[in-house]
Amino acid sequence: MNKPHLRLTGVHRHYGEGERLVRVLEAADLTVESGELVALVAPSGAGKSTLLHLCGLLESPQAGEIEIVGQPTSRLGDRARTRLRRSTVGYVYQFHHLLPEFTALENVVMPQLIAGRSPKQAEGRAMELLDLLGVAQRAEHRPAELSGGEQQRIAIARAAANRPRVILADEPTGNLDPETSDRVFAALEGLIRNEGAAGLIATHNHDLARRADRIVTLKNGLVVPHTL
Numbered sequence: 001m002n003k004p005h006l007r008l009t010g011v012h013r014h015y016g017e018g019e020r021l022v023r024v025l026e027a028a029d030l031t032v033e034s035g036e037l038v039a040l041v042a043p044s045g046a047g048k049s050t051l052l053h054l055c056g057l058l059e060s061p062q063a064g065e066i067e068i069v070g071q072p073t074s075r076l077g078d079r080a081r082t083r084l085r086r087s088t089v090g091y092v093y094q095f096h097h098l099l100p101e102f103t104a105l106e107n108v109v110m111p112q113l114i115a116g117r118s119p120k121q122a123e124g125r126a127m128e129l130l131d132l133l134g135v136a137q138r139a140e141h142r143p144a145e146l147s148g149g150e151q152q153r154i155a156i157a158r159a160a161a162n163r164p165r166v167i168l169a170d171e172p173t174g175n176l177d178p179e180t181s182d183r184v185f186a187a188l189e190g191l192i193r194n195e196g197a198a199g200l201i202a203t204h205n206h207d208l209a210r211r212a213d214r215i216v217t218l219k220n221g222l223v224v225p226h227t228l
């Protein structure tokens with residue numbers, strides 16, 4: 001049975017104060033179930049990155065609750081938040097942020113070693129993911145030796161390495177050509193569905209957004225259903 005792996009209830013997030021006050025989210029609600037892919041489409045400055053940062057426990061709301069796999073996070077201290085984030089959330093950025101001095105394989109192994117997996121287990125999982133994403137033959141290459149699409153698929157493998165229950169992606173195909181965007185999106189989509197993660201992907205690409213189970217946008221500080 002599907003369970004919500006990600007749930008936001010009454011979330012407020014604003015920046016600045018007085019004349020500089022920017023209200024981004026006001027009592028926003030959002031639920032993403034296991035294995036569900038939700039596309040977030042909204043104009044620049046609407047608050048997509050803010051919403052993803054909140055879901056990924058990289059920022060905190062001023063009010064409201066964010067639950068990850070049923071665990072409320074508003075009262076967690078910094079260490080507990082970091083632990084929960086590392087064990088449950090995979091984050092893919094527009095620019096891959098791979099470590100340049102390490103190979104593709106090492107980049108995917110690293111977060112698993114931090115999570116306490118043995119090097120052998122970590123390598124096995126990393127190769128399985130690189131294979132699934134069609135970049136296994138690039139395992140020993142460093143990021144600078146890879147194309148943009150390959151780098152991004154390795155970043156997806158890294159985000160998925162610890163079997164996160166929540167996969168968040170902020171414009172993951174923003175700097176890729178249409179064909180590569182398609183492959184990268186398909187890779188993310190496959191992982192979310194096969195591994196039963198809750199997926200939230202911000203994208204400006206309407207064709208890709210239409211492949212999601214649902215599309216949402218941000219309006220008057222709320223997360224609302226959207227049709228393209």
Ligand SMILES: Nc1ncnc2c1ncn2[C@@H]1O[C@H](COP(=O)(O)OP(=O)(O)OP(=O)(O)O)[C@@H](O)[C@H]1O
Nearest residue numbers: 015016022024042043044045046047048049050051
């Ligand atoms: N640290 C901050 N301090 C002040 N204002 C901020 C901060 N972070 C974001 N904002 C403001 O919050 C609003 C939402 O920003 P956000 O980056 O979430 O938008 P976005 O939809 O991701 O935009 P884009 O598509 O251009 O990346 C913007 O008006 C932005 O200026």
